[in-house]
Amino acid sequence: MAITEKITNTMKPTFWEGHIPVNYVYTYGHAGEKFFRAIKDKGTFLATYCSACDISYVPPKIYCDRCFTKLDRYIDVGTRGFIETFTVSFMNMDGSRKERPRILAMIRIVGTDGGLIHYIEGIGPDEIALGMPVQAVFKPKGKRTGAIDDIIGFGPVTRGRK
Amino acid sequence: MTERVAIVGIGTTGFRPITPDVSYRELIFEAARKAYTDAGIEPSEIDGFITAAEDFLEGYSIADEYCPDQIGAVLKPTHTVPGDFLQAMATGFMMVKTGAFRTVAVEAHSKASNMKNISELIGFAMDPIYNRPLRETPHAISALEMTRYLFETCTTPDQCAQVVSKNMGNAMHNPYAAFGAEIESGDVLNSEPVSLPLHRLDIAQHADGAVVVVLADEATARALTDVPIWVEGIGWCTDTPTLEMRDWGEAAYARLAADMAYRMAGITNPVAEIDFAEICDEYSYKELQHMEALRFCMPGEAAHLLETGVTAIDGELPINVSGGALGVGHLFEASGAHKILELVEQLRGEAGTRQIPDVAVGLAQTWRGVPTATGAVAILSNL
The missing domain is CATH 3.40.47.10 (Thiolase/Chalcone synthase)
Incomplete structure (x- = not known):
């Protein structure tokens, strides 16, 4: 047993190598469906709004976290936001190093209590600051599929667009 | 009952x-x-x-x-x-x-x-629709939180690195610890960047x-x-899983879990009534952020307590004498268990060379790691 008999030969640790193939579909649900359809068709973001708590949800939810009422009021909140926080990321999800570091940020969408976590494009690590205004940059309409990667990232605010 | x-x-x-x-x-x-x-x-x-x-x-x-x-x-x-x-x-x-x-x-x-x-396994905890498609490591999510915490509290990366130096140093006196080392804060800041401001040595190893x-x-x-x-108080709490709706500076889950445990234990002045604490330091800045959430000090004061030696083994409120996760190792769901182990050994007077004299009340606090916002707090005493 493990307490009295120790394995002392480091060349012979024994194991069985297994792997678990797991595949899922993750359904968007009502709120996600509306959110991604607005990105795909109109290039804009939708929020749900709880008038009782004065909280707006991006990404939208069909219920309020706080008062637990059903939310069915969707608001077009545009594509502008502020950098709530950011990081310069050097590593991929599998632990490998990135070819080039990317700036990842939490962008608080203007006028909402929510936002999106996405890349910053067109602003260097030395220029970036908390509170900086940014706006979403989308793939061309024909190439959008209705997913989070329809957004290329967030870049400097340009005139004219909302 | x-x-x-x-x-x-x-x-x-x-x-x-x-x-x-x-x-x-x-x-x-x-x-x-x-x-x-x-x-x-x-x-x-x-x-x-x-x-x-x-x-x-x-x-x-x-x-x-x-x-x-x-x-x-x-x-x-x-x-x-x-x-x-x-x-x-x-x-x-x-x-x-x-x-x-x-x-x-x-x-x-x-x-x-x-x-x-292991990196992908932890990554699978992130939201599959909004977050996971970016293929970013959970460390990047912590780095986002660290940036905001440093900003809101005027804390520096060097002060976070001093947490690593303290805890890995403490682990040198803990025979259970896997990662004891005598290092300086400069070693942390010079280790390779993982997701800035996080460097490799800011992150507890498994x-x-x-x-x-x-x-x-x-x-x-x-x-x-x-x-x-005696288990005098215990509390736990979970914030929203939606990263986009969170407060990125404060660890509200830890504050509310602590309040629940304090209420049960009848503790009204944590700093005066708690003799030592083992708290979550799975990332360097987390020790400081959690100290503030546990009401050991006001937001922005934790780094000062660290730098003035209050949280050292011979300080007024020793924190992570065991070495914490940075010095002992990140133990996934056993994280809270190693903290309870340290509390029990200290309160029994069995902690050997790292024994804190005359301790009666200890606090253990854990966080379930990125991307969770779940925390738990337990208060033990030998009285």
């Missing part, structure tokens, strides 16, 4: 970066055997058993079915809590409180070295190990041991 609940036995394997010599079940068996010997009872005399485990981390579906035999719980009341050890211990505490269970054993372990793609604790009601505890360690 029974009055008080005590820890009457504890056992551990200690913690190592890899354990190729044993299976995870043998690891648990060793900790269980030691805990039952420490308590002076056999598992046949224990009324209920709880394990803390998660399927993905174990590599099993329904991993809880593989728990009973290595803790002596075959054909006994047993269940698994998919959370931190402190959440499992809270369940055990409540079971004893009902009066239906005189004794309950609680187990947690980490066999991190069995996970071949370790293997198991801990088993035996809880008992007051009468049973007094019959079993001369030094029962």
Whole structure:
């Protein structure tokens, strides 16, 4: 047993190598469906709004976290936001190093209590600051599929667009 | 309802970066055997058993079915809590409180070295629709939080690096610890960037190990041991899983879990009433952020307490004397268990060269790691 008999030969640790193939579909649900359809068709973001708590949800939810009422009021909140926080990321999800570091940020969408976590494009690590205004940059309409990667990232605010 | 609940036995394997010599079940068996010997009872005399485990981390579906035999719980009341050890211990505490269970054993372990793609396994915890498609590591999510915490509290990366220096240094005095080292804050800041402001040495490395604790009601505890360690308060709390809706500067989950535990323990002035604490430092900045959440100081003051030695082993409020996760190792759901282990050894006066003199009340706090916002707090005493 493990307490009295120790394995002392480091060349012979024994194991069985297994792997678990797991595949899922993750359904968007009502709120996600509306959110991604607005990105795909109109290039804009939708929020749900709880008038009782004065909280707006991006990404939208069909219920309020706080008062637990059903939310069915969707608001077009545009594509502008502020950098709530950011990081310069050097590593991929599998632990490998990135070819080039990317700036990842939490962008608080203007006028909402929510936002999106996405890349910053067109602003260097030395220029970036908390509170900086940014706006979403989308793939061309024909190439959008209705997913989070329809957004290329967030870049400097340009005139004219909302 | 029974009055008080005590820890009457504890056992551990200690913690190592890899354990190729044993299976995870043998690891648990060793900790269980030691805990039952420490308590002076056999598992046949224990009324209920709880394990803390998660399927993905174990590599099993329904991993809880593989728990009973290595803790002596075959054909006994047993269940698994998919959370931190402190959440499992809270369940055990409540079971004893009902009066239906005189004794309950609680187990947690980490066999991190069995996970071949550990980074992706942790990544699978992120939202699959909004976050995971970016293929970013969970460390990047913590780095986002660190940036905001530093901004809101005027704390510096160097001050966070001093947490690493303190805790890895403390671990040099802990025979259970896997990652003791004498390093300077400069070594941390010069280690390779993972997701700035996080460097490699700001991040606790994973370790293997198991801990088993035996809880008992007051009468049973007094019959079993001369030094029962009382569970005075316990609390837990979870914030929204939606990263986009969170407050990125403050650890609200820890503040509310602590408030629950303080209420139960009758603690109104934590700094004055708590002698030492083992708190979550899975990332360097987390120790400082959690100190503030636990009301040890006001937001922005934690780094000052660190720099003035208040949280050192000979300070007024020693924090992570064990070495914390940075020095002992990141133990997944056993994180809370190693903190309870340190509390019990200190409160029994069995902590060897790292013993803090005259301690009576200790606090343990855990966080379930990125991307969770779940925290738990337990307050133990020897009074």
